[in-house]
Amino acid sequence: MKHIATIAAGCAVLAACQTYPDRHAPPGGPRASAAAPAPDFVTGVCGECHAVTSDTVSLDPQAPGFADIANSPGLTRATLVTFLSDAHNYPMQMDVDLIEEDIELVADYMLTLRSDDYVKRPS
Template sequence: MQAKGFVSLILLLSASCAHTAAPESPATAAATSHEDLAFIQAACAGCHAVEPLHLSPNPNAPTFVEIVNREGVTRRSMHRFLSDAHNYPEVMDFDLEEHHVDLLTDYMLTLKDPERKLSPY
């Protein structure tokens, strides 16, 4: 009987030590699927750091964190900019479909930090 109690105690303790899933990063929280995150990476990560604490591969391209934390950036202004390819710098010469604009806007806003304010430029 003592062996059964000991085994039960070991099982109970090991279950309480089980690892919980890591909290979602902003990337997985905003991207509802692997395909969405893959799109963000494919469309933007060649120049921009799309996740926090990363550096942009292109030193002239601001990180998504830097972009979204600029003073005056709102969901509306971000959506408007991403919707109009004529606003893009020359190296960003591509068009986004409306659902991709929504996806990028929503994702980028998850990176907004109310304590962090950067100048508009």
């Protein structure tokens, strides 16, 4: 009887160690909506106020998160670049002058945060 109990316990331990594929992940690799890490420039210049990744909250409650911006209805790369190019569009607190190369970097990164299943977090 002791042997059966030992074998049963061993089987239970081995079964607990078995791994299963993520049923929620799409076939072929990681989630398509997983964004690349924020570039250092974006984190350094924008991250003091904005949430620059989709899993964080903006430090300044008046500063929208980049995921919120990227998932705004009607936003295109062209409209985002236009907004970022004109410092007069910025709120008073956002006193940043970006050169064209930086604008392209910020816009391209922000658009990686788009997601078909995006849900805006409560602020």
